Amino acid sequence: MGKWIITLTVLLIILASASLYAQDPGIRDTVRIDSIKVLQGSKAVVNVSFYNDEELGGMQVPIVYSSGDISIDSVSFVGTRVSYLGTKIVTIDNPSRQAVVAVFVVLE
DSSP, X not given: OHHHHHHHHHHHHHXXXXXXXXSOOSOOOEEEEOOOOOOTTOOOOOOEEEEOSSOOSEEEEEEEOOOTTXXXXXXXXXXXXXXXXXXXXXXXXXXXXXXXXXXXXXXX
């Protein structure tokens, strides 16, 4: 009987501490898209930055834009914390004015 009480106590402590670690620290997660002005027909680079305060296994960011003057031709991860990851998915659909950027940590 004593063995079960000790086992149950240890299990409850582990579960309680695991739920404490699973809590979001409270700093607001942020997606920031820089604003730029260019002449019509010109090419430009727009920086998109993400901030989070907890460990992630993956991230998916849908981007929808309303202006027909905008078209996306590529996405670059150069100089970022995820540039080394092999599992990066980018889907660009200019006729529908939307794009999806996804990054997943698989074995890295």
